[in-house]
Amino acid sequence: EAQVTQNPRYLITVTGKKLTVTCSQNMNHEYMSWYRQDPGLGLRQIYYSMNVEVTDKGDVPEGYKVSRKEKRNFPLILESPSPNQTSLYFCASRPQGQDYGYTFGSGTRLTVV
């Protein structure tokens, strides 16, 4: 089944403890992206990648890092998480050619205490 897989689905962590949220897609998509969703603020783009080793900042990149060493994987790294990064995170991907829309993962609900 074609899908975007995020792990973990739920995570509670403490301030300052480095964590990684993984994202993997099995559709050979070139474009991948991370979003966070917060009440009243909607979905906002954190980082995106147009292909292997090509990444760029979205609207809210502060406090996050990403890497794209392989086409299928696009992990989101929080080096020193803070409570304001408590949010619902989504990874998405789509092919480079015809833009028929992004495929989103099921989400990761992160709580930083």
Place this chain on the structure above:
Amino acid sequence: DAKTTQPPSMDCAEGRAANLPCNHSTISGNEYVYWYRQIHSQGPQYIIHGLKNNETNEMASLIITEDRKSSTLILPHATLRDTAVYYCIVRLTGFQKLVFGTGTRLLVSP
């Protein structure tokens, strides 16, 4: 990206057509209209998109006015599982970012 305006909420009876409007009066000539939906806190789901012609797929129909300043997403026979927040997004095709507004919360009732 052009700004869109959608009603905050709508109701629809199960089995009836749900018509969700979107205003995008500042859309430029090469910007497409995309529709996504988000069921509860699941990941958004792509529904349909179009430039100026009406479009139909297995999920929905998209009607775009001739002046392209507004559009309507039509779910022809709404089911309870269509209860979701529906987002209308206007953007250049191929552009990286999706700018999600507040959307329309559609409630389908028995």
